[in-house]
Amino acid sequence: MVNCYHKTRGTMAVFEKTEYQERINNTKHSMAEQGVDMVITSDPANMNYLTGYDGWSFYVPQVVIISLDKEEPIWIGREMDVNGAKCTAFLNQNNLWGYPDDYVQTPLKHPMNFVADIIKKEGWTRKVIGIDMDTYYFSPRAFYVLKKELQNSKFVDTSLLVNWVRLIKSESEILLMKQAGKIAEKVMHTALDKIHSGVRECDAVASVFQAQVSGLSEFGGDYPAIVPMMPTGEKTSAPHLTWTDEPYKTDQAVNLELAGCRNRYHCPIARTAFIGKNPPAKLENIAKVTVEGINLTLDGIKPGLHCEDVEMIWRQFLAKHGLEKKSRIGYSMGLNYPPDWGEHTASLRPNDKTVLQPGMTFHMILGMWMESYGFECSESFYVTENGVETFAKFDRKLFIRD
Numbered sequence: 001m002v003n004c005y006h007k008t009r010g011t012m013a014v015f016e017k018t019e020y021q022e023r024i025n026n027t028k029h030s031m032a033e034q035g036v037d038m039v040i041t042s043d044p045a046n047m048n049y050l051t052g053y054d055g056w057s058f059y060v061p062q063v064v065i066i067s068l069d070k071e072e073p074i075w076i077g078r079e080m081d082v083n084g085a086k087c088t089a090f091l092n093q094n095n096l097w098g099y100p101d102d103y104v105q106t107p108l109k110h111p112m113n114f115v116a117d118i119i120k121k122e123g124w125t126r127k128v129i130g131i132d133m134d135t136y137y138f139s140p141r142a143f144y145v146l147k148k149e150l151q152n153s154k155f156v157d158t159s160l161l162v163n164w165v166r167l168i169k170s171e172s173e174i175l176l177m178k179q180a181g182k183i184a185e186k187v188m189h190t191a192l193d194k195i196h197s198g199v200r201e202c203d204a205v206a207s208v209f210q211a212q213v214s215g216l217s218e219f220g221g222d223y224p225a226i227v228p229m230m231p232t233g234e235k236t237s238a239p240h241l242t243w244t245d246e247p248y249k250t251d252q253a254v255n256l257e258l259a260g261c262r263n264r265y266h267c268p269i270a271r272t273a274f275i276g277k278n279p280p281a282k283l284e285n286i287a288k289v290t291v292e293g294i295n296l297t298l299d300g301i302k303p304g305l306h307c308e309d310v311e312m313i314w315r316q317f318l319a320k321h322g323l324e325k326k327s328r329i330g331y332s333m334g335l336n337y338p339p340d341w342g343e344h345t346a347s348l349r350p351n352d353k354t355v356l357q358p359g360m361t362f363h364m365i366l367g368m369w370m371e372s373y374g375f376e377c378s379e380s381f382y383v384t385e386n387g388v389e390t391f392a393k394f395d396r397k398l399f400i401r402d
Contacts (some may be wrong), residue, residue, distance in 0.1 A: 011050030014263045015172055019083050020090050021325040023050055026165045028068055029231050037127035038067040039158055042137040045338040046162040048264060051089040057081045058137055058337060060104055061111035067124060077117055079119045094164050112142045116149035123151055130158030163345050167332055168359040174266060174382055177334060177361060180267035181391030183221045183260025187211045188269055188394055191258060195401050197275050201243040205230055208258060222261040225341040229257040236374040239367055252274040253283060255376045263332055266341040267391040270378035273399040286375045287398035293317045294366050301388045307352035312375045330364035
């Protein structure tokens with residue numbers, strides 16, 4: 001069967017093999033520090049990060065196994081997805097294993113039975129094994145089967161071990177996120193162009209999807225890990241709402257939390273628009289405060305600060321205006337798959353002592369969700385030697401649409 005790794009870039013791993021090897025070495029270093037012999041990761045972002053594998057197959061169990069005593073990782077997934085691994089991952093073919101379809105969605109056996117058999121075959125039954133205990137993609141049944149099949153192994157929780165390795169991005173990753181930023185600019189322009197009184201919400205969102213996937217003439221886009229979130233009216237008082245088939249109405253605001261995505265690397269961006277000529281004074285005021293606050297906070301970021309220091313800049317500014325935001329104001333992000341683009345590691349919030357270093361990437365979202373209205377403004381940025389650089393360049397203000 002064909003190994004696509006040496007073919008053109010469109011059907012192969014996105015990065016050079018040396019970069020994957022460096023990621024694997026960094027992961028093994030963290031494993032050794034934590035006393036772990038082997039890691040089984042089921043997070044598709046981690047699987048992609050370590051091997052290049054990219055497919056919409058994470059609705060069934062699949063894993064990448066890294067062992068300190070084996071040079072390359074092992075990929076294990078559904079048998080029908082093995083060819084996809086050959087075409088996207090850098091791995092040698094003898095490190096790709098597919099389980100038959102009679103393991104899929106049946107009470108009789110589980111794909112982790114197959115995983116356990118591979119571990120036994122490799123002679124790894126007496127290892128300290130780290131697993132993703134807190135992830136969307138690893139079920140209680142999966143853990144139960146592994147423990148039953150590998151009774152001589154010691155299991156420990158390494159849910160975020162690989163995620164923390166991903167925290168500082170390489171130059172190649174930053175480049176992809178800059179490209180995602182260009183797509184995000186186009187996506188936001190598209191959304192603002194489509195929002196008018198009488199236009200159905202779903203039709204505006206359809207145009208956003210098209211812009212996300214088509215990207216630019218120089219490079220195309222990818223599907224973001226989160227769908228467009230474009231609530232209107234009183235629903236702007238809450239995050240995480242999407243759209244309906246109702247038409248937009250005059251004198252209503254619309255929150256736009258969107259993203260550009262390039263080879264699974266994201267650039268989220270949020271803005272708010274008002275349909276009509278005269279936005280309410282309370283909305284104008286919260287918009288002015290929020291924009292001033294995000295500008296001040298971005299200007300204050302530099303390497304060496306803790307994540308909590310960044311949040312403190314925003315919190316102290318907000319307090320001067322008699323306002324408070326109880327939720328975190330940002331989080332590390334980059335490579336990911338549904339259902340979200342966050343890395344689940346560093347957060348811009350009180351008590352997060354993570355030290356900012358060049359190459360870290362964050363989504364800072366300053367959403368002010370009030371009792372019956374809201375305003376959002378966000379930026380995705382990376383930490384530089386001297387401060388920060390945003391991935392997208394887009395006006396920060398309340399946009400007026402007629």
